[in-house]
Amino acid sequence: xxxxxxxxxxxxxxxxxxxxxxxxxxxxxxxxxxxxxxxxxxxxxxxxxxxxxxxxxxxxxxxxxxxxxxxxxxxxxxxxxxxxxxxxxxxxxxxxxxxxxxxxxxxxxxxxxxxxxxxxxxxxxxxxxxxxxxxxxxxxxxxxxxxxxxxxxxxxxxxxxxxxxxxxxxxxxxxxxxxxxxxxxxxxxxxxxxxxxxxxxxxxxxxxxxxxxxxxxxxxxxxxxxxxxxxxxxxxxxxxxxxxxxxxxxxxxxxxxxxxxxxxxxxxxxxxxxxxxxxxxxxxxxxxxxxxxxxxxxxxxxxxxxxxxxxxxxxxxxxxxxxxxxxxxxxxxxxxxxxxxxxxxxxxxxxxxxxxxxxxxxxxxxxxxxxxxxxxxxxxxxxxxxxxxxxxxxxxxxxxxxxxxxxxxxxxxxxxxxxxxxxxxxxxxxx
Amino acid sequence: xxxxxxxxxxxxxxxxxxxxxxxxxxxxxxxxxxxxxxxxxxxxxxxxxxxxxxxxxxxxxxxxxxxxxxxxxxxxxxxxxxxxxxxxxxxxxxxxxxxxxxxxxxxxxxxxxxxxxxxxxxxxxxxxxxxxxxxxxxxxxxxxxxxxxxxxxxxxxxxxxxxxxxxxxxxxxxxxxxxxxxxxxxxxxxxxxxxxxxxxxxxxxxxxxxxxxxxxxxxxxxxxxxxxxxxxxxxxxxxxxxxxxxxxxxxxxxxxxxxx
Numbered sequence: 001x002x003x004x005x006x007x008x009x010x011x012x013x014x015x016x017x018x019x020x021x022x023x024x025x026x027x028x029x030x031x032x033x034x035x036x037x038x039x040x041x042x043x044x045x046x047x048x049x050x051x052x053x054x055x056x057x058x059x060x061x062x063x064x065x066x067x068x069x070x071x072x073x074x075x076x077x078x079x080x081x082x083x084x085x086x087x088x089x090x091x092x093x094x095x096x097x098x099x100x101x102x103x104x105x106x107x108x109x110x111x112x113x114x115x116x117x118x119x120x121x122x123x124x125x126x127x128x129x130x131x132x133x134x135x136x137x138x139x140x141x142x143x144x145x146x147x148x149x150x151x152x153x154x155x156x157x158x159x160x161x162x163x164x165x166x167x168x169x170x171x172x173x174x175x176x177x178x179x180x181x182x183x184x185x186x187x188x189x190x191x192x193x194x195x196x197x198x199x200x201x202x203x204x205x206x207x208x209x210x211x212x213x214x215x216x217x218x219x220x221x222x223x224x225x226x227x228x229x230x231x232x233x234x235x236x237x238x239x240x241x242x243x244x245x246x247x248x249x250x251x252x253x254x255x256x257x258x259x260x261x262x263x264x265x266x267x268x269x270x271x272x273x274x275x276x277x278x279x280x281x282x283x284x285x286x287x288x289x290x291x292x293x294x295x296x297x298x299x300x301x302x303x304x305x306x307x308x309x310x311x312x313x314x315x316x317x318x319x320x321x322x323x324x325x326x327x328x329x330x331x332x333x334x335x336x337x338x339x340x341x342x343x344x345x346x347x348x349x350x351x352x353x354x355x356x357x358x359x360x361x362x363x364x365x366x367x368x369x370x371x372x373x374x375x376x377x378x379x380x381x382x383x384x385x386x387x388x389x390x391x392x393x394x395x396x397x398x399x400x401x402x403x404x405x406x407x408x409x410x411x412x413x414x415x416x417x418x419x420x421x422x423x424x425x426x427x428x429x430x431x
Numbered sequence: 432x433x434x435x436x437x438x439x440x441x442x443x444x445x446x447x448x449x450x451x452x453x454x455x456x457x458x459x460x461x462x463x464x465x466x467x468x469x470x471x472x473x474x475x476x477x478x479x480x481x482x483x484x485x486x487x488x489x490x491x492x493x494x495x496x497x498x499x500x501x502x503x504x505x506x507x508x509x510x511x512x513x514x515x516x517x518x519x520x521x522x523x524x525x526x527x528x529x530x531x532x533x534x535x536x537x538x539x540x541x542x543x544x545x546x547x548x549x550x551x552x553x554x555x556x557x558x559x560x561x562x563x564x565x566x567x568x569x570x571x572x573x574x575x576x577x578x579x580x581x582x583x584x585x586x587x588x589x590x591x592x593x594x595x596x597x598x599x600x601x602x603x604x605x606x607x608x609x610x611x612x613x614x615x616x617x618x619x620x621x622x623x624x625x626x627x628x629x630x631x632x633x634x635x636x637x638x639x640x641x642x643x644x645x646x647x648x649x650x651x652x653x654x655x656x657x658x659x660x661x662x663x664x665x666x667x668x669x670x671x672x673x674x675x676x677x678x679x680x681x682x683x684x685x686x687x688x689x690x691x
Contacts, residue, residue, distance in 0.1 A: 199566055201447075
C-alpha cells in the first residue's frame, strides 16, 4: 500500500504501536506455550484447508507439515498453515521425515484406508475425515489395526461434538420423545456438485485434472452422496438410536445432472432399525423403526436436517438449531415448568437453558429451541480429539467402531441401489 | 457483510464456469463466516468475545488481514480504523497484536473489531484469486454494487465499463469508469444516517459526500474510499498516486464528480 505524505503523524502512530508491543512482551502476554502437539495434515483440498484453518486457532496444536500431491492444493494448505509448516507432495516422505505426533487425513475417500494405515504405521494418532473407508472390508481391516494399537483414532463426524446433538441424545435417552417410532433425514442442495477445472477442455490434461478434482463424481474414488453427505445424518441416527440398522432398501440415479458423472444425483433410502423400548414403557419387546433418508442436487428445501419422531414429541435437528415439538396431549409432562402467565416455559438440562418460543407453528405446537448459533463443531471435534491425544484416551467421541458402523450403514445403501434389492447390515458389525 | 454479491463470467464452457462461479461464491461465504461481527460463530466474534480477557490465537489468514489493517491505520493517519465503534471509546491503539505468535489482546475491554469497511473488498479479492486459479481470464464481481472488481476485459475485449451513480438519486449516472484487472470502491454519506464513523469523533459522518477509489485490489480500494471520505476532500490529495485514484462527489451546487 501507498505511504502517506504526512509522515510526522505517521511516525507518531508507529511509536505508539511499537510501544504497545514492547509493553506486551514485557508483561509476557504473548509468551509461546511449550509442549504443543505436532500435527500434520494430509490432503489440503477444500475440507483439508478447513481443518488446517481450525487447527491453527487451537492453542495445543502446532501444524508442522502439510501434504498434497496436487500442487495448487498444497499451496493453499501451506498458506493457511503458516510459515513453520513444511510442505510435501509425497505424504510418505513427510511421515518419515517429520514424524508427526498426529496426522489429520483429508484425502479423497478411496485413499483413506491406505493413508490411515501408513499414518498409523508411522506411530501417529490419526484423525480421519468421514466417511472412514471406501469399502466395508477396508473398514474392518482398519478397525482391527486400530484396536490392536494404543493409538488414538477419531473419524470426522463433527455432529458428535455439537451441543445440539448431545442435548438431543440426552433428551431421547431420558424418554422425552416417548417411544421413538420414525425418523426422516435429508441433505438437499441445489448445485451441480462440480469443482472447476483450471484448463480448457481441449487441453491434454483436462481429463486427468477433471477426474482428480471431481473425484466425488466417480465410483472408483467415491461413494457419492451417501458417503459425502448421508454419512453425517446416518451417524446421527445410529447415535440417537444407539443401534445399527438391520437392513436397507434404496434407489437412486443420475437423473438431472447428466454430465458424465457416475454417482447418483438423487438417492432415497428406507432403513429398518430394531430398537429396545426406552425406559418408562411397559412392553420390553424389541420393535421396528423405519428411517427415510434422501439427498438431492436440484432442490435445497430444508437443507441438511434430521427429524426424529416419537409418541410424545418430535425433534428437528440442524447443526445451528434444534427444535422440540410436543405432540398434542404431551404438554402435561413433568419436566416443563410454566411461568405465571402460563404461556412460556423453560427447563434446564445438562447445563443448557431451553426456552419456548412464542411463534405459533400451526399444527406443531410451540417448539422448545436448542441454540448453537455461536458454535463451530468442526473446531470442537478437533479440540476434543487433541484432548484425547494428550490424555492417551482411546475412547474418542467418534472412534473406529463408530466410524466402521457408519461406513457400513451408508455403504449398504449404495449396494441396495446397485443391486435393486434389500441389503442386510453385516451381522458381525451389529453390536 | 450482509450484502448481495454477483459474478459475471463470459465464456463458452457453461458447466465449468458455473462450477467456478459457485466456488467463488462459496469463498465469499467463507470470508463472511470469518469476518462477520453479526455471526456469533465467526472468528471475529470469537475474538470480540474473548480477547479482552486473555490473548486469542488467530488463524494465519486473519493474522495477515490484521497486519494489512494495522498498516492501513498507520498509512491513513488513523482514519481507517477497524477498532472504532460508536458506543465505546476504543481504537486500534488499544489492541495488542503480534503477527509472529498470532496472538491478539484488547487492552481496552470495550474494544471490538469491525471489518465493515474492509470485508467486501477482501472477499472480492479472495474470490478473484480463486477464479484466476480456476483459469478464469474474464470476470466482473461486485458486492452490494459499492465494491467492484474486474478480471481482464469484458466479452468484447473492452475494459469493463462501470457507471458511477449519483449517490443521492437512483438511476442517474454521473460518470463512467473503465476497469481491467483492478477494482473500485465507493463510500458515501447523506442518503440516510451514515454507517461510516469518523474515527476521531466516533460519530456518523455528517457531510454529504461520496468518494470512489480505484486501486489494484478491492480491499485497498475499500480501505481508501472509507478513509478518504472520513478525512475529507482537502486531505485526499496527499494520498492519491498512479496506483490509487480518487473521485470525489459533492452535492452542491449540483452533484458532480471531480478527479482528485
